[in-house]
Each structure stands twice: as structure tokens, then as C-alpha cells.
Amino acid sequence: MSSYTAPVADIRFALHDVLGVEALFQRLGLSEATADIIDAVLEEAARFSGTVLAPLNSVGDEIGSVFDKSTAAVTTPPGFKQAYDQFVEGGWTGLTAAPEFGGQGLPHTLGVPLNEMVNAANLAWGNFPLLSHGAVEALKHHGEAWQQEVFLKPLIEGRWTGTMCLTEPHCGTDLGLLKTRAEPNADGSYSITGTKIFITAGEHDLTDNIVHLVLAKLPDAPPGPKGISLFVTPKFKVARDGTVGERNALACGSIEHKMGIKASVTCVMNFDGAQGYLVGQPHKGLQAMFTMMNTARLGVGLQGIGLSERAYQNALRYSRERLQSRSLSGAKFPDKPADPIIVQPDVRRMLLTIKSLTEGSRLLALHAATLIDVAHHAQDPAERERADTLVSFLTPISKACQTEWGIENTYHALQCFGGHGYIHEHGMEQLARDARITTLYEGTTGIQALDLMGRKTAASQAAGLKLFLAEIEAFAREHEGDADLAEFIKPLRDQASEWAMLTREVLERAARDPEEIGAASYDYLFYSGYVVLAYWWARSVAAARGKDTNLATAKRETARFYYARILPRTMAHAAHIRSGAKALMALDEALFG
Amino acid sequence: MSSYTAPVADIRFALHDVLGVEALFQRLGLSEATADIIDAVLEEAARFSGTVLAPLNSVGDEIGSVFDKSTAAVTTPPGFKQAYDQFVEGGWTGLTAAPEFGGQGLPHTLGVPLNEMVNAANLAWGNFPLLSHGAVEALKHHGEAWQQEVFLKPLIEGRWTGTMCLTEPHCGTDLGLLKTRAEPNADGSYSITGTKIFITAGEHDLTDNIVHLVLAKLPDAPPGPKGISLFVTPKFKVARDGTVGERNALACGSIEHKMGIKASVTCVMNFDGAQGYLVGQPHKGLQAMFTMMNTARLGVGLQGIGLSERAYQNALRYSRERLQSRSLSGAKFPDKPADPIIVQPDVRRMLLTIKSLTEGSRLLALHAATLIDVAHHAQDPAERERADTLVSFLTPISKACQTEWGIENTYHALQCFGGHGYIHEHGMEQLARDARITTLYEGTTGIQALDLMGRKTAASQAAGLKLFLAEIEAFAREHEGDADLAEFIKPLRDQASEWAMLTREVLERAARDPEEIGAASYDYLFYSGYVVLAYWWARSVAAARGKDTNLATAKRETARFYYARILPRTMAHAAHIRSGAKALMALDEALFG
Structure with a gap:
């Protein structure tokens, strides 16, 4: 099994010494985020990820989430629900969310180390809370007041989770082709009908309700991507006053069998006239979707960093312990039967590749996060716009490079183990399989x-x-x-x-x-x-x-x-x-x- | 499920048009290998790999080979034994082996397309016959006459298979550290005691006997790699007259759970005073081992090509079928709801990367094979030596690049499928998992x-x-x-x-x-x-x-x-x-x- 200890020292170096976030937060009026608070968050996130989530990583891979066809229910692996409850209790789901909806109002930047640690500790588990962020963003920016009132609080408190229902069997990248329909009802709601695939956390046993953000077409929709609208469609119906009612007409049809992240549920979701509410303007769903997607893309980028960090720690340990051959320039540990393989230049090449890409990526990701805080909180509109332009530019770089490097890094780390890396019990092959999704989903x-x-x-x-x-x-x-x-x-x-x-x-x-x-x-x-x-x-x-x-x-x-x-x-x-x-x-x- | 059709046209182009093998074979006195014979071998190998082996590939992955602890027996997946019997019946195991030991005596070069096809069709299955080649080479070059008489024929006919028992828990690369001991017996045999790991095809149900080539140290062995000797140690004892006797004191202790090639058995082999015979000179086992390894390394290189070819065929098919978005320079198929993704430059980049690396690698591998034929059959000793020097130089390039490119190519091919590539049923993720072993084993x-x-x-x-x-x-x-x-x-x-x-x-x-x-x-x-x-x-x-x-x-x-x-x-x-x-x-x- 691979182990994981959160790299708190390097994160502190990045935040304090390179990015100077304390001064930045003060300047942005985020004065609660003092150095003490930042360090307390890091320490506590490190403890939670290292002791609660990391030990569940291999269990999640071996048992996976299980779908029961007769009830359409999904059971997550043993320990996942307890860990989720602790996560909610610790207030982690609302760490950076607005206080008016139950959040702690800390800077967005502080959510990034948390997510890196969660992803490193247990990528599949991390996908359950991850998607809620997208739903929250979409509702915060595009939802009506009552929708925010009713949905944001439970999402931010973690009592419910969210999903993004975009992809259909015949369309992923090209959402203009989608077929899911939304018919208006007399009460102002809509009936959603269609099939969505690849819905992460579409069904599970961690929370009482699941809030699906669904792209669909209204009857009068123009063809193509300009005819897409967004609907909020919960698993259990929710009235405008927040009352939770009966089961909605939607269900998980099956879950996919995947190369990795086996505990993360990837659902086929069938909507059979499910009750939904329009979020934002008709036919403007693509814009709301981009709000969700940019958040999610940066989030997936962090998955690459998390996996790289965990891969590095284990490859480094193994390279120090494994005794094999001698250094080309003469025995470095003559008292041992052979030198540890870390004396070999080519092993160092692999380790330093991982180290340099991972620590560098951490700064890329944290810098992008500070830009989001600037874009939200700077007083000067020009500064806000500048930050927004820059983070938009950095988002595809961050998402794609960090995930591709995640695959490269888990490759090198496995390679350091030689044949042992290919064996399940060492945990390195799980990291490689889990990493493989990250360059595919969210674009x-x-x-x-x-x-x-x-x-x-x-x-x-x-x-x-x-x-x-x-x-x-x-x-x-x-x-x-x-x-x-x-x-x-x-x-x-x-x-x-x-x-x-x-x-x-x-x-x-x-x-x-x-x-x-x-x-x-x-x-x-x-x-x-x-x-x-x-x-x-x-x-x-x-x-x-x-x-x-x-x-x-x-x-x-x-x-x-x-x-x-x-x-x-x-x-x-x-x-x-x-x-x-x-x-x-x-x-x-x-x-x- | 991924499909596979052997690329006979491109192999013919490489053999006939680029390498001119027919003239070469004539010059080397391998006159039986006429153009007709070559083409017949290619066609029949294509048929066998495409219709018998390829359909068993996903079964092998899903069911895997199973170890029974109580009997120490291994059961291969359904269909594997029948396919192996057909392979033996077709004379494929002896295609390029010497006629005096039951082989067909065709040029070594012709074994390469066969192996490429077998690997593409079913990599895990292909590992069972693959390792016999190494054992045959070791015995042919270093075995005593009676050993050749007794072991080579059944190995070449495929009635028995061979293994290479090198690695131990604490040593892989650095074989000088090995601990397995060989004690001389009065009858000229040796008692082998020790534990070997990562033994491919160490135990299975395909043949009546398994011939283990085992590295061990004699009591008077000098320390380090110069104290290693090679022993032939069959599962069932074999007397000097060829009589097969009782079960030898060796057994499979467990099999590894691996990232891929799940039908290929990777055994822990325990030798408890098993009867073995010295092959070659005492303490010169490393040399004999290199004979085995060079053959095996070129063989593993072909695994990279086979997987790349299969990955390419499926990615190409999908890229032609999958309709998504329009070409940046305007609709190419305006009558369809969207263009096939093969119109996209970036999809073409991935496809052409696979195509160019795979077809190029095929020539690298076939050229190396012709050099082996030249090294064995050329009349001029200088030409033989030249060919030997060149193939020695090309062997690490062929093994390492072709396998690393195999991993790269299966990566690109999976990527062409988008999220669908991550789902088991499409078969692309199996190719990627299977490929991952090839840059690890055999060095x-x-x-x-x-x-x-x-x-x-x-x-x-x-x-x-x-x-x-x-x-x-x-x-x-x-x-x-x-x-x-x-x-x-x-x-x-x-x-x-x-x-x-x-x-x-x-x-x-x-x-x-x-x-x-x-x-x-x-x-x-x-x-x-x-x-x-x-x-x-x-x-x-x-x-x-x-x-x-x-x-x-x-x-x-x-x-x-x-x-x-x-x-x-x-x-x-x-x-x-x-x-x-x-x-x-x-x-x-x-x-x-």
C-alpha cells in the first residue's frame, strides 16, 4: 500500500514565502485569513487527509462502489460514509463558501491545499464533495434568490451533494448535439426527460439528497449550443419553501466499470419527466455551465498534483530502501550489500522530474487561486478584470498540464519500483490507473x-x-x-x-x-x-x-x-x-x- | 471490446519491399523461405491470431489465471488451453527452430511477425510460449548433448514450456546478490533450494511439464555476478534418457495480482532441494542468462509493437465513427449532425504519432531479426560478426523504445476515445494496463x-x-x-x-x-x-x-x-x-x- 503525508512545509513555502498570501488577503479585506488561521487549516487538513482518507484509498479501489440494479441504489465502500460525515462535521465543505449560506468565508486560495491533500489521500473519495463546488458556483451566479436560499445552504454544509449532468451517449465535447428535453409545467417548473452519462456521484449513500444541475433543451430552443438551458433537478423534490418532498422521476440506470477511481461512481442517469427549475436565462445554459466547468477544471488539475505528490513520496522511500547494484563511481554504502538505487543518476532523473513538476505545479495552481480571490475581492475593477483574464488564461494550462504531468509522474514513480510497481499490493499501479481519468474528464x-x-x-x-x-x-x-x-x-x-x-x-x-x-x-x-x-x-x-x-x-x-x-x-x-x-x-x- | 486484424499488408511491405528478405534468405541458404512460404505463414498467423487468440483477450483480463493454494495449481482462463493446443498443432512453437529438434527451420525473421500478431491479439496468452524461446536458446548454446536431446524437442514442439528463474525478492537487476543455492548430488545432479519471484508461466495447466532454467550459486561460488550458475530444473523430473519421473521438489507458492496481463501467471516459485542439472560451465550462468535475455528482450519489444497496432486500429475506427463538433475550417460532412473527430488536427496528431512510431518500430524489429539470421547463417565470419555487433547494439533500443512507445501509443489511442476510453467495455484501458508491464520486465x-x-x-x-x-x-x-x-x-x-x-x-x-x-x-x-x-x-x-x-x-x-x-x-x-x-x-x- 502506498502511504501519504501532506507536504505542509512546501505548501507553506508556496503560500507565505513565494506568494505572500497573508499580505494579499489583508489587502483584499479577507482579514480573517491570518497566518495563524492559514497554518491551522493546513495542519488540520493534513491530519484529516492523512489519517482518515488515505487509509481508505486501497479499500476503495478493491471494493469499489456497488450498484444494486433492483433498487437503483449505490453503496460506497466501507468507511466512505463515516469519512464523509467527519468531513462535513469539520466544516470542510464550506471552508471557502460565503458565510450567508453557512460557509466559513475563507479565501478561495485556502481551498486549494485542502483539495490537493484530499486528492492525494483518496482521489475517488474526493470526487463526491468536488462536484458540489460546481453546482454551488452555478447557483450562486445564475440561480434565482429562492433557489440560492433552498439549495446553497445544504450543498455548502455538505448535507447534500451536487452533480453536473452534461454528457449524453452521443455527445460530450459537442453539447450542441444534446437531446435531453425540458417541457414547461403549469407551476413554473419543468419536466426533464433524457439520458445523461458519465455523471460523477450521480447516485450514492453519503447524503440524503443529490442536486443535479442538468443541461437540457426547451421546446423552442434554437439548434446547437445556443439552445441549451440549465435546470436544477434534485433526487428528492424540493419545494420553493425548501420542503423536501417525494422522490423525483430520475434514477441511476447503471454505473461504469472503469480503469481506476473505482470508488467514484460514474452513473448513467435517466430522467423520466423529472421536476426541475430553470437556472438563469432560457438558452443561456452554456454560460452557466462554463461557470461550473472552470471551477471543476482547476479542481481536476489539483488531482494531478495530489497524485504526483503521493507517487513521489513512495518512490522516494523505495529508492532509498531498495539496495541494488553499486554506484557507477564506486560504492557509496560499502557496508551494505549494495547501494540504494537513489545513487543511480537515472533514478534521480525520475525523482527530480516528479519533484520539479509537482512543486512547480503547486505554485501554478495556488497562483491561479489567488487570482480568483483578487477577481472577487479587489477594490479596483481594473485589477479584478486583470485577474479574471489571467486566471482564464491559466485555467486550461493548469488543468491539462497538471493532469498530464500527473500521469507522467505516476509513471516514473511506478518505474522506480521496477517490477514491484506493477503489483497491486504496493499501491503504485492504483495511482497510475486513477491518474488516467484526469486528462479525460472535464474536457x-x-x-x-x-x-x-x-x-x-x-x-x-x-x-x-x-x-x-x-x-x-x-x-x-x-x-x-x-x-x-x-x-x-x-x-x-x-x-x-x-x-x-x-x-x-x-x-x-x-x-x-x-x-x-x-x-x-x-x-x-x-x-x-x-x-x-x-x-x-x-x-x-x-x-x-x-x-x-x-x-x-x-x-x-x-x-x-x-x-x-x-x-x-x-x-x-x-x-x-x-x-x-x-x-x-x-x-x-x-x-x- | 477492442478488435484486431493483423496488418499483413504492412508486414509484407516491410519484409519484401524495404528489407528484401527473399533475396537475403536465398543468399543465406535459407532457401525454403520463398515468397510463397513467407506469405502463407503471414496469412495463417493472421488467421490464428485474429480468430483464435484475439477473442480470448478480454476473457483473459476479466477472469485471469487462478491459483489454488491447496493444490498449488494454476488454472488459465477458459479457452486458453484449447488455443494453446491449436498453436502446438499448427506447429507454431517450432516455426523457426532447428529441424533436428523438431522445428520447421524457417528464418528467425519469420518468427517476428508471428510474435507481433500473437502479442497484439492476446499479450497475456503470448507470454506462455514466449518464455520457451529463452529456455531453448540457453539449452541450445550451453546445454550438454543429452540435455538438448531430452529437453529441446518437447520445448520446441510445445509439449512443454520453459521459464527463466532469475529474480529473487531482494534482487532483480543485481543478480550478484542472489541467494538460491545448488548443492551437488552423487549422481551428478544438483539440489536447488531458494525462492524465485516474478516467474512468468512458472505454473499453469497448458502442458504436462514445465522446464525451469534457474540461476543459483554453487557452494564454492565466488561472490557477486561471477558466482552464478545455470540449472535446468523441470517440474516433473526428467532422467538422462528422457524418462519423465515423479514430481520435482518445487512448487508455485502464490501468484501476483497485477495491473494488467491478468491471464499471464507471475509466480513465486519455491525450490526445496529440487533436482536440477548444470547448464554450461560452473559460475558462467550469467553468460547463459544473457543468451536467454537478449532473445526475451527483443520479444518484449514486439509486445510494444503488437499493442500499438491494436490500439491504433481501434482508435482509428472510433475517430472515424465518433461525430462531434465541426472542423475548424468548416463542416467536412455537412449532411451529418457533426464531423467525425478524425477531421480535428489534434486527433490526427495522436493517430499519426501511433502510426509513425508503430510502422517505424516494425522495421526496427524486423531489421534486428534479419541481423540474427545473418549472424547465424552468413558464410563470411566478418559478416556474421558485424551482424552480431549491430543486433547487440539495437537490442536495448528495440526493447526500450518499442515498449515505451507502446505505452505512449496506447495512451494516445485511449485518449482518442475521450471518457469512453476509461471504461472497461471498450477494451482500450486493458491495452494501456497490459502495456505497462513491458517497460519493467526483462530489464x-x-x-x-x-x-x-x-x-x-x-x-x-x-x-x-x-x-x-x-x-x-x-x-x-x-x-x-x-x-x-x-x-x-x-x-x-x-x-x-x-x-x-x-x-x-x-x-x-x-x-x-x-x-x-x-x-x-x-x-x-x-x-x-x-x-x-x-x-x-x-x-x-x-x-x-x-x-x-x-x-x-x-x-x-x-x-x-x-x-x-x-x-x-x-x-x-x-x-x-x-x-x-x-x-x-x-x-x-x-x-x-
Whole structure:
């Protein structure tokens, strides 16, 4: 079994030393979030995730959630409900939610370490509370007052959970094709009919009610994505006064058998004239859906970090314990029968790859979270807008890169174990299987790439990129002539220039041929992700100076590794981008095989 | 469920058009292997793998092989024994084996397409016959005459299977640490005592007897890898006259629960004074083991190709069928509700990545196989030695790259399915789980990389590399001024020069610091693999000219994709290599976390 201890020290370094969140929170008027409170949240989240959730991870994988066809009920693995009750009791579901709906009103940023820890400890379990956030966001921004009154409190308190019912058998990415219908009733409600698939936590035994946010088409809907509306459709009917009534006409039809996250329930949901209420304007459901999805995407990005961290801890332990062969430069532990494999350069390559991608990603994710707090709480509207633009730009990078790196990292960690990594009992193969979902759900990597290159870059004059480049340049200027940082500043600046140039080149080509957007998107996404992390590694070195010597040394050497052994991947991505669409589009579809 | 049809046309293209095997076989005196025979073997292997083995693939995954603790017996999944009997009846186990031991005496090269197909159709099933090859090779080259007489025939006829018993709980890579002992008996046999783990096909119900090739230490063994001897130790005792006697003192203690290849049995084998016979010289077991391992390594490389091919076929089918969104340059199928996803550049990127790596790998593997035939059958000793040097050099590249690409390719193929790829019923996740073992067993990728960079390059004055570079140069000269090939010849030559230069740089640095070998090894391995495939893609374009127009077009456009979108990966690998060992070795072991 793999073990997990929350990396509180590195999270504290990121929050306090690199991002300076305490001062930021004060400036934003989030004055309750003092250093003491932040540290207390981290310590308590670490305790809960490490002692309550982590031990349930392998049980969840082995037993899984079970569907009973005769009752359409789902039973979660042993211990899941008790853990969920403790989570609710601890107030974790409302940590960052608005106090007027029962939340604790702490900054959004503080939810990120919590989620990283939950995901690391037990990814499948974490999917139950995760989706509630999306439902809360959708209702908060688009729901009528009575809907907020009735649904938000139980969702935030964790007494109910939420879902996002988007996908149908014939449509996932292209929601314009969806067939689920909503017929208006005399009482102002709607009858929802249709089949949704891949509904995470669509049915379970953790809470009394489940609040489904469902995309459907009204009778007068225009065709395509502009004809989609959003409905709130609970498992048990809820009246406008909040009274919970009879069972609604919806049920789980079956659950999927998956490669991993076996305790997370993936439901086929059948709506047979279920009572629902319109959320937001008719035919404007796609917009409300994006509200849900952006939250969920950043959340899935954290799954990549959590799994990477757990993978790293176990690979590191094994690499220190496993005695095999000698160092090429002579025995390092001559008193032992062989050296631990961590003396081998190639094992170090794998470990440092995981370490540098994970700690770098943590800053990418936490920075994005601070931007959300700024976008919500800054006094200056320009600052709010700037933060919003930047976080929109970073969202697809964060989601896609962190999850792809999560897969890469769990791969390396398993590889450190040799053949033992392939055996179930060591727990490494579960991490790899669990990680595999993260680049698929909430928009595949290809979809994130298209979002970044198309909507967030081509369609917005690269507004987000410009803001990020300005951050890099400000940092570089601040440390101009700083001999200690020169080894990072120069390559970072070069890389930033190339990033800008590549962007211009793609947009120029795209003006003539729109396929250039799709052709560049995947490599552009990774190019961007690697430069973003290069920035955070340079800032980490700067922030660690003068702190604890071991920390400063570890950050500097890991940054050097990153610049020498990871950042050059951008060379291949740049070459791929520059080769253009032709190499992808030339072969006739009929000749593929 | 995923489907599979053997890619006979592409294999024929590789064998006949690119490698010209018919003429080669004639020259080597393997005159029975005419074009007709070759094609008949391919057709029949395609039929067997597609209709008998492929349908058992998901059954094998779902039911797995089952161990009965009370009898220490293993039951393979339904249909596996019948399929094995048909395989034996068809003479497939002896296809390329020597006629004096019941084989058909066909060239080694013809075993490669057979194995590719078997692996694609049913990887787990394929592991049962696979390991017999290693045992046959070890006995053929190192066994006494009576051992060959008694063991080879039933192994080659498939009546018995073989195993390689190397790994122990505390040692895999570092066999010098092994503890299994062999005590001499009065009758010239030995009593073997110890525990071996990860023994593929160590116990099963497919054959009457199982022949274990076991590494153990004699009482007077010098310490370390130079004190290892090899023993043949059958499940049922076999006398020198071939009489099969009572059960030997060895048994399967348990089987592992694995991420994939669930029908392949991975045994803990307990030897309790089991009767064995020394194979080869005392303390020279490591040499005999390498004979087994090289065969097995090339065999595992074929597993990567087989899985990639099956993954490709299914991803291609899905990408043609799945209707979702429109092409960025306007609807391509306006009569349909949406375009098939194969119109999307990013889906094409994934498909062409699989296609180019798989077809390229097929040539790498088949070329290596022809070299084995040359090494065995060429009249000129210099030609034999040259072929042997080259195939030794190519073996770690073939094993490691083809398996790593297998993992990459099954990743892309699953990704083409979106969320559906994560669901068991589509069969794509099984391919990904099955693929994950291939970079671990028979030497991890790190071990292959060290073999290439250390033994096969540093320790041998880059003899193999020089031969391969000479092949590239000969091809480039042959096509000098050929306008049609210029787009490939120029970059191929540049790449070959850089390969030579990188090699010199590493060897120079390694003369001062041996850690440079390990630090460069992984990236050097991949650098090498990508250049090797670039060579085969250029040769494929040359070979396809003047053939069927569709084939010529597909090969040319896939080669262009490869040069534009895959080969630039070498830029990152070169930069990593050039950054040296420092970035890997600087961080103190205590500061990793």
C-alpha cells in the first residue's frame, strides 16, 4: 500500500514565502485569513487527509462502489460514509463558501491545499464533495434568490451533494448535439426527460439528497449550443419553501466499470419527466455551465498534483530502501550489500522530474487561486478584470498540464519500483490507473489546448499571455544584475520572448488557415506550461534565499534540474508548432489504414 | 471490446519491399523461405491470431489465471488451453527452430511477425510460449548433448514450456546478490533450494511439464555476478534418457495480482532441494542468462509493437465513427449532425504519432531479426560478426523504445476515445494496463539505457553505432541528388552527425566522471531510437515509390509527419544529454524530501 503525508512545509513555502498570501488577503479585506488561521487549516487538513482518507484509498479501489440494479441504489465502500460525515462535521465543505449560506468565508486560495491533500489521500473519495463546488458556483451566479436560499445552504454544509449532468451517449465535447428535453409545467417548473452519462456521484449513500444541475433543451430552443438551458433537478423534490418532498422521476440506470477511481461512481442517469427549475436565462445554459466547468477544471488539475505528490513520496522511500547494484563511481554504502538505487543518476532523473513538476505545479495552481480571490475581492475593477483574464488564461494550462504531468509522474514513480510497481499490493499501479481519468474528464487535454489557443489566445488578442509575460518581465527586472539569479533570469527571459514570438507566428498563420489553431494547440499548451513553471522555479529560488539553508539548497538544485532537464522539452514543442498544420492535415482520411 | 486484424499488408511491405528478405534468405541458404512460404505463414498467423487468440483477450483480463493454494495449481482462463493446443498443432512453437529438434527451420525473421500478431491479439496468452524461446536458446548454446536431446524437442514442439528463474525478492537487476543455492548430488545432479519471484508461466495447466532454467550459486561460488550458475530444473523430473519421473521438489507458492496481463501467471516459485542439472560451465550462468535475455528482450519489444497496432486500429475506427463538433475550417460532412473527430488536427496528431512510431518500430524489429539470421547463417565470419555487433547494439533500443512507445501509443489511442476510453467495455484501458508491464520486465528502460550507453557503446568503442551510421550514410549516398528524397536525406544526415557527436561528447565526459554514462543513458537511448526510426521512414519512402499509389502516398505523408512532429523530440534529448550529470547528482540524497 502506498502511504501519504501532506507536504505542509512546501505548501507553506508556496503560500507565505513565494506568494505572500497573508499580505494579499489583508489587502483584499479577507482579514480573517491570518497566518495563524492559514497554518491551522493546513495542519488540520493534513491530519484529516492523512489519517482518515488515505487509509481508505486501497479499500476503495478493491471494493469499489456497488450498484444494486433492483433498487437503483449505490453503496460506497466501507468507511466512505463515516469519512464523509467527519468531513462535513469539520466544516470542510464550506471552508471557502460565503458565510450567508453557512460557509466559513475563507479565501478561495485556502481551498486549494485542502483539495490537493484530499486528492492525494483518496482521489475517488474526493470526487463526491468536488462536484458540489460546481453546482454551488452555478447557483450562486445564475440561480434565482429562492433557489440560492433552498439549495446553497445544504450543498455548502455538505448535507447534500451536487452533480453536473452534461454528457449524453452521443455527445460530450459537442453539447450542441444534446437531446435531453425540458417541457414547461403549469407551476413554473419543468419536466426533464433524457439520458445523461458519465455523471460523477450521480447516485450514492453519503447524503440524503443529490442536486443535479442538468443541461437540457426547451421546446423552442434554437439548434446547437445556443439552445441549451440549465435546470436544477434534485433526487428528492424540493419545494420553493425548501420542503423536501417525494422522490423525483430520475434514477441511476447503471454505473461504469472503469480503469481506476473505482470508488467514484460514474452513473448513467435517466430522467423520466423529472421536476426541475430553470437556472438563469432560457438558452443561456452554456454560460452557466462554463461557470461550473472552470471551477471543476482547476479542481481536476489539483488531482494531478495530489497524485504526483503521493507517487513521489513512495518512490522516494523505495529508492532509498531498495539496495541494488553499486554506484557507477564506486560504492557509496560499502557496508551494505549494495547501494540504494537513489545513487543511480537515472533514478534521480525520475525523482527530480516528479519533484520539479509537482512543486512547480503547486505554485501554478495556488497562483491561479489567488487570482480568483483578487477577481472577487479587489477594490479596483481594473485589477479584478486583470485577474479574471489571467486566471482564464491559466485555467486550461493548469488543468491539462497538471493532469498530464500527473500521469507522467505516476509513471516514473511506478518505474522506480521496477517490477514491484506493477503489483497491486504496493499501491503504485492504483495511482497510475486513477491518474488516467484526469486528462479525460472535464474536457480532454485536446479540448483544453483548443480553449487556450483559440478562445484564450486567438480570440482575445492574447490578453492573458500578455499579462503573464508582463509578470515575468517585472520579476526579471526586479532581479536584474542579481548574480545569484542570473542563471535563471536569462533563459527565462529568452523563453518568454520565444513564447511571444511563437504566439504571433501561430496567429498569423491562423489568419490564413484556421486549422493552424488546432494544429498548434497541443504543443502550444505544453510550451506554455513549461515556461510558466520555469517562472515559478526562478521565483522559488528567489523566495528561498535567506530561509532555511536546506530549503534554499533543495529549491536551487531542483530549479537547476528543471532548467537543464525539463525546460528543453520546449525545443521540441516549438519545432512541432513551427512545422504547421500541413504535416497533420495532408494525409487523406481514407489512407490512415 | 477492442478488435484486431493483423496488418499483413504492412508486414509484407516491410519484409519484401524495404528489407528484401527473399533475396537475403536465398543468399543465406535459407532457401525454403520463398515468397510463397513467407506469405502463407503471414496469412495463417493472421488467421490464428485474429480468430483464435484475439477473442480470448478480454476473457483473459476479466477472469485471469487462478491459483489454488491447496493444490498449488494454476488454472488459465477458459479457452486458453484449447488455443494453446491449436498453436502446438499448427506447429507454431517450432516455426523457426532447428529441424533436428523438431522445428520447421524457417528464418528467425519469420518468427517476428508471428510474435507481433500473437502479442497484439492476446499479450497475456503470448507470454506462455514466449518464455520457451529463452529456455531453448540457453539449452541450445550451453546445454550438454543429452540435455538438448531430452529437453529441446518437447520445448520446441510445445509439449512443454520453459521459464527463466532469475529474480529473487531482494534482487532483480543485481543478480550478484542472489541467494538460491545448488548443492551437488552423487549422481551428478544438483539440489536447488531458494525462492524465485516474478516467474512468468512458472505454473499453469497448458502442458504436462514445465522446464525451469534457474540461476543459483554453487557452494564454492565466488561472490557477486561471477558466482552464478545455470540449472535446468523441470517440474516433473526428467532422467538422462528422457524418462519423465515423479514430481520435482518445487512448487508455485502464490501468484501476483497485477495491473494488467491478468491471464499471464507471475509466480513465486519455491525450490526445496529440487533436482536440477548444470547448464554450461560452473559460475558462467550469467553468460547463459544473457543468451536467454537478449532473445526475451527483443520479444518484449514486439509486445510494444503488437499493442500499438491494436490500439491504433481501434482508435482509428472510433475517430472515424465518433461525430462531434465541426472542423475548424468548416463542416467536412455537412449532411451529418457533426464531423467525425478524425477531421480535428489534434486527433490526427495522436493517430499519426501511433502510426509513425508503430510502422517505424516494425522495421526496427524486423531489421534486428534479419541481423540474427545473418549472424547465424552468413558464410563470411566478418559478416556474421558485424551482424552480431549491430543486433547487440539495437537490442536495448528495440526493447526500450518499442515498449515505451507502446505505452505512449496506447495512451494516445485511449485518449482518442475521450471518457469512453476509461471504461472497461471498450477494451482500450486493458491495452494501456497490459502495456505497462513491458517497460519493467526483462530489464527496465533504465537498464536497457545503461546497457546501450555503457556496455554497447562506451565499452566497445561505439562499434554498433559506427555500423548503423555507415548504413545511414550508404543509404544517403545511394540517394544523393534524388530530389524526391532530399527532404528526408538532409535532416537524416544532420541527425546522424549529431548522434556521432553526442556520443563522442558523452564518452569524453565519462572518461573523467563515470556518472556521465548513467546521466546520459536514458536520453541517449531515445535519441538513438528516434534517429533509427528516421532512417527507416526515409527507406520506407524510397521503397514505396512506384508501388501502389495509396501506399506510396501514405508512407510519404507519414514520413513527413514523423520528420516534422516526432523527430524534433531529439532536440530536447540532446539538450538533456549535454547538460551532463551535474543537474542530476548535485542534490544531496537527504534533501530530496
